Amino acid sequence: MNVRRPATLASLAAELGVSRTTVSNAYNRPDQLSPELRKRVLDTARRLGYPGPDPVARSLRTRKAGAVGLLLTENLSYAFRDPAAVGFLEGLALACEDAGSGLLLIPANPEREDVASVHRAGVDGFVVYSVPDDDPHLAAVLERPVPAVVCDQPSIENLDRVGIDDSRAIKTMAEHLIGLGHRKIGVLCMRLARARNDGPASVQRQENASFHVQKKRLTALAEAFEAIGIDWEQVPVVERFDHTIASGESAAGQLLESNPEITAIMCTSDILALGALNETRNRGRRVPEDLSITGFDGITEAERVGLTTVRQPMLEKGRAAGRLLLDAGEPGRPREVRLDTQLVTGSTAASPRSVEERWFGP
Amino acid sequence: MNVRRPATLASLAAELGVSRTTVSNAYNRPDQLSPELRKRVLDTARRLGYPGPDPVARSLRTRKAGAVGLLLTENLSYAFRDPAAVGFLEGLALACEDAGSGLLLIPANPEREDVASVHRAGVDGFVVYSVPDDDPHLAAVLERPVPAVVCDQPSIENLDRVGIDDSRAIKTMAEHLIGLGHRKIGVLCMRLARARNDGPASVQRQENASFHVQKKRLTALAEAFEAIGIDWEQVPVVERFDHTIASGESAAGQLLESNPEITAIMCTSDILALGALNETRNRGRRVPEDLSITGFDGITEAERVGLTTVRQPMLEKGRAAGRLLLDAGEPGRPREVRLDTQLVTGSTAASPRSVEERWFGP
DNA sequence: TGCAGGAACCGTAACGGTTCAGTAGGCCGG
DNA sequence: CCGGCCTACTGAACCGTTACGGTTCCTGCA
Numbered sequence: 034m035n036v037r038r039p040a041t042l043a044s045l046a047a048e049l050g051v052s053r054t055t056v057s058n059a060y061n062r063p064d065q066l067s068p069e070l071r072k073r074v075l076d077t078a079r080r081l082g083y084p085g086p087d088p089v090a091r092s093l094r095t096r097k098a099g100a101v102g103l104l105l106t107e108n109l110s111y112a113f114r115d116p117a118a119v120g121f122l123e124g125l126a127l128a129c130e131d132a133g134s135g136l137l138l139i140p141a142n143p144e145r146e147d148v149a150s151v152h153r154a155g156v157d158g159f160v161v162y163s164v165p166d167d168d169p170h171l172a173a174v175l176e177r178p179v180p181a182v183v184c185d186q187p188s189i190e191n192l193d194r195v196g197i198d199d200s201r202a203i204k205t206m207a208e209h210l211i212g213l214g215h216r217k218i219g220v221l222c223m224r225l226a227r228a229r230n231d232g233p234a235s236v237q238r239q240e241n242a243s244f245h246v247q248k249k250r251l252t253a254l255a256e257a258f259e260a261i262g263i264d265w266e267q268v269p270v271v272e273r274f275d276h277t278i279a280s281g282e283s284a285a286g287q288l289l290e291s292n293p294e295i296t297a298i299m300c301t302s303d304i305l306a307l308g309a310l311n312e313t314r315n316r317g318r319r320v321p322e323d324l325s326i327t328g329f330d331g332i333t334e335a336e337r338v339g340l341t342t343v344r345q346p347m348l349e350k351g352r353a354a355g356r357l358l359l360d361a362g363e364p365g366r367p368r369e370v371r372l373d374t375q376l377v378t379g380s381t382a383a384s385p386r387s388v389e390e391r392w393f394g395p
Numbered sequence: 396m397n398v399r400r401p402a403t404l405a406s407l408a409a410e411l412g413v414s415r416t417t418v419s420n421a422y423n424r425p426d427q428l429s430p431e432l433r434k435r436v437l438d439t440a441r442r443l444g445y446p447g448p449d450p451v452a453r454s455l456r457t458r459k460a461g462a463v464g465l466l467l468t469e470n471l472s473y474a475f476r477d478p479a480a481v482g483f484l485e486g487l488a489l490a491c492e493d494a495g496s497g498l499l500l501i502p503a504n505p506e507r508e509d510v511a512s513v514h515r516a517g518v519d520g521f522v523v524y525s526v527p528d529d530d531p532h533l534a535a536v537l538e539r540p541v542p543a544v545v546c547d548q549p550s551i552e553n554l555d556r557v558g559i560d561d562s563r564a565i566k567t568m569a570e571h572l573i574g575l576g577h578r579k580i581g582v583l584c585m586r587l588a589r590a591r592n593d594g595p596a597s598v599q600r601q602e603n604a605s606f607h608v609q610k611k612r613l614t615a616l617a618e619a620f621e622a623i624g625i626d627w628e629q630v631p632v633v634e635r636f637d638h639t640i641a642s643g644e645s646a647a648g649q650l651l652e653s654n655p656e657i658t659a660i661m662c663t664s665d666i667l668a669l670g671a672l673n674e675t676r677n678r679g680r681r682v683p684e685d686l687s688i689t690g691f692d693g694i695t696e697a698e699r700v701g702l703t704t705v706r707q708p709m710l711e712k713g714r715a716a717g718r719l720l721l722d723a724g725e726p727g728r729p730r731e732v733r734l735d736t737q738l739v740t741g742s743t744a745a746s747p748r749s750v751e752e753r754w755f756g757p
Numbered sequence: 758t759g760c761a762g763g764a765a766c767c768g769t770a771a772c773g774g775t776t777c778a779g780t781a782g783g784c785c786g787g
Numbered sequence: 788c789c790g791g792c793c794t795a796c797t798g799a800a801c802c803g804t805t806a807c808g809g810t811t812c813c814t815g816c817a
Contacts, residue, residue: 041772041773041774042773042774042775043773043774051796051797052796052797052798053773053774053775053797053798054775054776054777054796054797054798055795055796055797057774057775057776058775058795061775065794065795065796066794066795066796067794067795067796070795070796084514084538084539084540085514085538086514086773086774086775087455087772087774088514088515088516088517089451089454089455089460089517089772089773089774090455090772090773090774090775090802091515091773091774091775092451092454092517092774092802093449093451093452093455093772093773093774093775093802093804094773094774094775094776094801094802095774095775095776095802096802098451098517099512099515099516100499100516100517102497108488108489108492109488109489109491109492109498110485110486110488110489110492112488113475113481113482113484113485113488114485119475119481120475122475123472123475123476124472126470126471126472126474126475126500127470127471127472129471129500129502130470130471130472130502133502133509133511133512134502135464135500135501135502135512135515135516136471136499136500136502137462137497137498137499137500138488138491138497138498138499138500139497140491140492140495140496140497140498142492147495149495150461150495150497152446152447152448152450153450153453153461153497154450154461154462154497155450155451155454155460155461155462155517176446176447177446178446403802403803403804404803404804404805405803405804413766413767414766414767415767415768415803415804415805416766416767416768416805416806417765417766417767419804419805420765420766420805423805426764427764427765427766428764428765428766429764429765429766432765432766448803448804448805449802449803449804451802451803451804452772452802452803452804452805453803453804453805454772454804455773455774455802455803455804455805456771456772456803456804456805456806457772457804457805457806458772759816759817760815760816760817761814761815761816761817762813762814762815763812763813763814764811764812764813764814765810765811765812765813766809766810766811766812767808767809767810767811768807768808768809768810769806769807769808769809770805770806770807771804771805771807772803772804772805772806773802774801774802775800775801775802776799776800776801776802777798777799777800778797778798778799778800779796779797779798779799780795780796780797780798781794781795781796781797782793782794782795782796783792783793783794783795784791784792784793784794785790785791785792785793786789786790786791787788787789787790
């Protein structure tokens, strides 16, 4: 009985001697037929091994897939490796759950240009999470005649958008460090473009960055530091393609090697900051006495080690994106959700003068 | 132009004066038509705003959805909160990625019996991860005429299966504790059945457990301890429905309150163990001097705090499940993957005699 | 000149449903 | 006896595509 099931709504109807409509109604509109007949239909279905209306055929007819697609810049598995991404996913999953919708993770290898996965996705809409502006997958999503919500991206056409004020958020951090007295800093950032570059990022590269969030943060930092008379050209920025603690370590090493005079490292993510923390301490320098280190995101691991960082509500971000997508707004009017961030003063940033104090006494 | 897109493969064909087949071929089989015509098709498609073949209609025709469904016992969002689940997901995502397949997370609220989400899922197969034996969602999956792989479940009909030797694994831990000299232990376990029960779990409840893994582990523990003459009836087992650190804390509290004489707490998961660790220390008892605590899973957080636990390869589990599902085996012969586990001797389990030693000297 | 063979394209039949405008019959009030 | 309404069910159109098995036309070669 379990070998093959050519049972279909039509064959079931034939077996019962009723119309297909009636069988369909038995499943979808119980009030449209007598209880006895309905029972008979369902019983026969069980007997014949009919698993109920085929979801794909139904989707075709109803134009509803019952799922939202998630497109992110990284390998699928990355979504589960980065705590910030996991937080976002959790929020998105919550929103989907509330709406009874599925969540389809779309495989989009950033190194390849294979857009087929986007075309193949049977979804009612897309959530696009922090992909580069020129990503072909994003373009493919825009072509699809379904709504989309972008997250941590510049606003596109008339799409709904979710994000934070990246500029304001990181400026708060910059001002915090400036207030502490730091003048010589270095920056660690995530990938700026689809083309791999592990090393210093020139100002030009920063300006041409296609990863919106990273670009925004660097621009804001430049503004903050130029505002107090520091030449941004002279501020070393080291970029890493992979977003891992190991990347943070090697980037920090590179930075400290070439710019030993800096008193603080600002990272555009907590993961990088955690790596920087490791590397710095491995080199025998104390944090924050010898070097201040700051992150961005506010992931649990960061809070545990007392990282000074900017907390952004990743879960809320995901939830907001899901909600925006699932309860469609007015046609012409794109919506925007901008979430609040919060400076978390941990124990990894202090005044650089404390160094002198250690040497020469207070 | 972006308002409505009634453009379809048929309308495009009509516009071009070619057959639908040809348009279809332009997308799917470029070698079946001349490059010029193909270009003309694609150009016209762009002009008309035709987004390419509809994925749902394609799925219906080809009988391929290009996605695998994941069913788990918990709220969707739970999958992202539990590190072990995240590890599993990462592995599963890797396998999906390799096969160019999507991963559809199916919302299956464990408290409700709403099975529609399973019926609605347009997928080529299911991965079922640790749901209770009597879960209606599981039943719904079995009805669907697509392959399924179960994980951490008893083998079903002729489904592929992935798991570990839970019995052997936890016995190793039990023997480790016994070897250290522990005779009076308490156990913290995860939910045993769909019906909520936060408190002591009687032997009968243990035997009737519908969560296969938990049952297996408890049974194995009973065997291990009865083998050295301990009456399992006398061993306190405390169950928690929610799988959180807070649950671990309250369960440990309950256990220590009613059974202050125990020298070790064995937990069936690291999360519970981390909670137990907190609670124990908050009560002013030292670990492992005053009390030994063991976990199960080997999550990162556990390793960080030096928990004595059993490591199981969650990522490999997910990957194996995905692979099994994606490269279909022989029809009649269900496959089974059984992964290895490993005892991790951390710093949270020690000989109970060290207590006496502390009091009376060595 | 005849013909084999391949390249390029086409027509039809599914794929498995949902939906909507009916229709037949029963019941009821007038 | 008639008109109207309700219940229970039906028929046919439609959703948008791909699989299958052709047909047509052109080229090259004997």
